[in-house]
Amino acid sequence: xxxxxxxxxxxxxxxxxxxxxxxxxxxxxxxxxxxxxxxxxxxxxxxxxxxxxxxxxxxxxxxxxxxxxxxxxxxxxxxxxxxxxxxxxxxxxxxxxxxxxxxxxxxxxxxxxxxxxxxxxxxxxxxxxxxxxxxxxxxxxxxxxxxxxxxxxxxxxxxxxxxxxxxxxxxxxxxxxxxxxxxxxxxxxxxxxxxxxxxxxxxxxxxxxxxxxxxxxxxxxxxxxxxxxxxxxxxxxxxxxxxxxxxxxxxxxxxxxxxxxxxxxxxxxxxxxxxxxxxxxxxxxxxxxxxxxxxxxxxxxxxxxxxxxxxxxxxxxxxxxxxxxxxxxxxxxxxx
Numbered sequence: 001x002x003x004x005x006x007x008x009x010x011x012x013x014x015x016x017x018x019x020x021x022x023x024x025x026x027x028x029x030x031x032x033x034x035x036x037x038x039x040x041x042x043x044x045x046x047x048x049x050x051x052x053x054x055x056x057x058x059x060x061x062x063x064x065x066x067x068x069x070x071x072x073x074x075x076x077x078x079x080x081x082x083x084x085x086x087x088x089x090x091x092x093x094x095x096x097x098x099x100x101x102x103x104x105x106x107x108x109x110x111x112x113x114x115x116x117x118x119x120x121x122x123x124x125x126x127x128x129x130x131x132x133x134x135x136x137x138x139x140x141x142x143x144x145x146x147x148x149x150x151x152x153x154x155x156x157x158x159x160x161x162x163x164x165x166x167x168x169x170x171x172x173x174x175x176x177x178x179x180x181x182x183x184x185x186x187x188x189x190x191x192x193x194x195x196x197x198x199x200x201x202x203x204x205x206x207x208x209x210x211x212x213x214x215x216x217x218x219x220x221x222x223x224x225x226x227x228x229x230x231x232x233x234x235x236x237x238x239x240x241x242x243x244x245x246x247x248x249x250x251x252x253x254x255x256x257x258x259x260x261x262x263x264x265x266x267x268x269x270x271x272x273x274x275x276x277x278x279x280x281x282x283x284x285x286x287x288x289x290x291x292x293x294x295x296x297x298x299x300x301x302x303x304x305x306x307x308x309x310x311x312x313x314x315x316x317x318x319x320x321x322x323x324x325x326x327x328x329x330x331x332x333x334x335x336x
Contacts, residue, residue, distance in 0.1 A: 007042075011153050014038050018160045026171040029064075031164035035136070035157045036064045043150050045138040047116060049073065050126070050161065051085050052134035060086055060134060067139075069114035076113060083107030084123050085135040092132065094124040094155055098145050117141045124155045128166045136161060177251040179229060180236035188250025188258055192308045195248065195260050199301035207261040207269035207298045210315040211235070211276060214291045214327040216255040223288060230285055231255075235292065238279035242272075258315070266298040266332065273330040281328070291328035295319025299335040306335060 018038060022031055032050055040048040047067025051060040058080035062073040081090045087105045088095060100106045100118050111118055116139070123137040136158040140146065175187040183191065192208065199206040213219075213235060220228040232255065239249050239257060248260040259276070261269060273294040280292045295318030297311045314333045322331040 011042050014042055015153075015156055015160070018157065022160050022164050022167065026168050028161075028164040028168035032064050032161055035161050035164075036066050039136065039138050039154055039157050040066050042153055043122070043138050043146070044143065045140050045146075046142070047140075048136075048138045050134060050136050051078070051089070052126075053089060053132055060089060063134070067116070069116045072114045073110065076110060078107065078110075083110065084121060085137055088123045088125050088137075089132050089135045092125045092127060094151055095122070096146050096148065096151050097121045097123070120145050122146050122151050122154050124151065124158045126158045126162050126165075128162045133162060133165055180232055180251050180257075182236050182239065182257065183248065183250035185250065185253055188248065188252065188260075189308055189312075191248045191250075192258070192260050192311065195262055196299075196306055196308060196311070199262065199299065200306070203302035204263050205265050205299065205301050206311075207264040207266070207272075207296055208311045208315045209259040209261060209269070209273055209276065210252065210295045210297075210312070210319045211239070211257040211259070211280075211292045212295075212319055212323070213255040213280075214293055214323075219288060227285070227288060231288060231290055234284045234290060235280050237284075238282070239276060242275050242279050258312070264298075266334065269296045269298055270330060270332055273332070277328065277330060293319055293322035293327050294330040295322055296330065296332035297335050298332060311335060 018035060021034060036048050036050055047070060049065035050063045052063045053060055060078040062076055065073045078086050081087060084095065084097060084103065084105045097103050098120050100121050118139045118141060120140045121137060123135050126133040126136055136154060138154055175183055177184045195206055213231060216228065219231055235257065239259060243249050243259060246262050250258050252258040261272060264272065273296050277292055277294055280290055295315045297314035297318060299306050299311060314335050318331040318333045322329045
């Protein structure tokens with residue numbers, strides 16, 4: 001165990017490193033993971049975890065957990081206010097608890113799942129602009145009990161986590177369409193250009209899908225613009241439900257959407273396009289039938305003769321061919 005002066009220097013250096021990391025990346029998962037690892041190391045604790053608040057359900061879930069049994073906690077969700085972490089998140093107050101088994105706030109269910117017997121705990125709130133985000137905790141089942149100074153270092157790390165989450169939220173808002181949650185036009189085109197470069201460099205295929213809602217003007221004229229917004233949201237949801245992690249989906253403009261499909265060959269692209277078409281047409285909004293026309297541009301990759309403008313032009317041509325041929329269908333073109 002390092003001496004007091006050495007320990008404080010180590011803590012200070014770690015906080016400086018975390019500040020630099022937060023200021024240099026929008027990858028808040030990396031910041032969260034590094035913060036938990038730092039807490040475990042600096043506090044010489046057996047385990048540490050970050051629990052985040054699910055705004056829809058009010059439950060806390062284990063976003064990151066390090067320690068021997070950490071992997072067992074990924075599926076655990078705590079109802080609002082349950083456990084010491086739930087109390088801390090709800091009240092916004094940090095606590096140091098010794099002999100947690102005798103604390104009425106302690107919830108033993110987590111220990112029952114992990115097989116870890118918690119003895120001491122520090123738990124601090126993670127908040128941004130007075131908004132509860134979750135709780136950061138360090139736990140021990142042996143060794144020296146936690147001290148108040150340990151709570152200060154954990155609180156400092158929790159503040160770094162909060163800043164990272166807030167930075168990521170602001171970044172996400174800056175690149176996504178507010179109504180649909182998909183990437184907005186400019187960022188979508190930027191990502192398409194990046195994928196074209198990657199396909200050229202590594203010689204893998206790339207398909208671009210352009211989707212347009214059929215008769216969308218009639219929806220607005222007959223049912224109003226609020227209904228039109230619901231149709232856009234429904235189509236965006238269908239896209240999200242049917243894309244892979246590697247796919248890039250954006251609202252290209254108006255009622256038109258774009259999806260970049262890396263590593264996708266011509267035949268697979270046709271199947272994926274038809275899946276989008278069927279998902280959008282599934283019943284979702286009473287009295288408003290939804291169909292889409294899908295255009296695909298397939299590029300084999302491996303050549304720098306392609307551009308984002310060229311792929312978009314070809315996908316649009318295919319999409320307008322789908323419109324001319326009766327709508328609610330998929331057409332595809334090959335980019336030479």
